[in-house]
Amino acid sequence: MLKKFLIERRSWILLFLFTQLLLLFIAYIDSSIPINSIIYIVFLSFMIFMIFLAVRYNKETPFYKSLKEWDGSLDLSEIDEAVAPFEKIVEHRIKDQTERQTEVTTANRIALEQERDDLLSWIHEVKTPLTAMHLIIERLEDDKIKAQLTYEWLRIHLLLDQQLHQKRISFIENDLHVEKIALEPLVFKEIKNLQSWCMQKGIGFEVDLKADEVLSDEKWLAFIIRQLLTNAVKYSEESDIIIKSKKDHDQTFLEVQDFGRGIDPKDLPRIFDKGFTSTTHPDRAATGMGLYLAKKAAESLLIQIHVRSQPGRGTIFALTFPKPNEFVNLTRM
Structure with a gap:
């Protein structure tokens, strides 16, 4: 900041x-002016000027220091109060722009919440006729048509x-509502929902659930498992899907393994990206949102998702649940 201050006042x-050098030059060429007195005056002027610079630096820079350290948020309390007239102009413009930005942000948030x-x-309204449709499908006697309609209903x-x-x-x-959740009923409920498919x-x-209890949010954990099972079923043919859990010390692990077509190595780093679909097996019906949303929900629940896959041999999705003490901050929400 000192360097910038000196550049600003250069x-x-x-x-x-220049004036001090000019004074010395005049004293040098004019013998009637005592040079020693002029040197003494220049020295005193220089010392006074240095003190003046130090005082002005301490008075003028705090506002700009706080402005430089300001993170650009809508909170202006981090910025020191302006003192000089030009500082007041800057402060006024920043406050004006911040107020406008706050109004726009508030309006956008309200519109977004309304849209949501x-x-x-x-x-929720669509789910009512969808439920009625499912009951009608269940009463069909033709098993082939029933299976086809059930599959489309499930989609x-x-x-x-x-x-x-x-x-x-x-x-x-x-x-979020973090609590102890029994894995077995949750997993079997999701399997049952995919039964017709x-x-x-x-x-x-x-x-094989050796660890049957985890600390998490039930509905969001169910959503994560639903996405993993849906992907496993979607990309598998006539094989078993293995679901197993284990506990190591205070940490729980859950794996979903399928023996389907697998994921191409070049696609692995991108499978959790929003809207990404396979480059080797394009699927026009895929939205590319399932794994992205599962990853986002897992991050909020402090769950780590790891994936291992070999093309033609299947894929393993592994969930690593946090230790109980890692939920201290999360449970305070």
């Missing part, structure tokens, strides 16, 4: 030095569920 400093509420309301149901959680994900911190593809499940 014209005044150069003017002062309208969409959530629409999704719509999963897409609506994904859209529902996509709109909620930005407000997930306000929607699995029967159609000849897919079974092998479940």
Whole structure:
């Protein structure tokens, strides 16, 4: 900041030095002027000028120092109060722009929340006829048509569920309720929801839950597992999907392993990116949102998701749950 201050005041400093040199030059060429007295005056002037610079530096820089350290947020309390007239002009403009930005941000947030509420309301309304449709399908006697309609119904149901959680994900911190959850009923409920699809593809499940309890949010954990199971079923053919959990010290691990087509190595770093779909097996029906949302929800729950895959040999998604003491800050929300 000192360097910038001197650069800012360089014209005044150069003017002062020029006048002092001019004074010495005049005393040098004019013998009637005592040179020793002039040198003494220049020395005193220089000392006074240095003290003056130090005083002005301490008075003028605090405002700009705080402005430099300001993170650009809407909180102006981090900026020191302006003293000089030019500082007041800067402060006034910053406050004016910040107030405008606050108004725009508030309006955008209200509009976004309204849009989210309208969409959530629409999704809940759609679920009513969807439930009635499922009951009608269940009463069909033709097993082939019943299986086809059930599969299409399940696709719509999963897409609506994904859209529902996509709109909620930005407000997930306000929607968390961390508690002890039994894994077995949660996992079997998600398997049951995919039963018709699995029967159609000849897919079974092998479940081995050595660790049956985790600390998490039930509905968001169910959503994460649902996305992993949906992907496993979608990209598998007539094979078993293995779901197993274990506990090592205070940490719980859950794995979902399929023996489907696997993921190409070049796609692995991008599978959790928003909107990403496979480059080797393009699927026009895929939205590229499932794993992205699962990753976002997992981060809020302090769950780590790791993936291992070999093309043609299957994929393993592993969830690493946090230790209980890591939830201290999360449970205070």
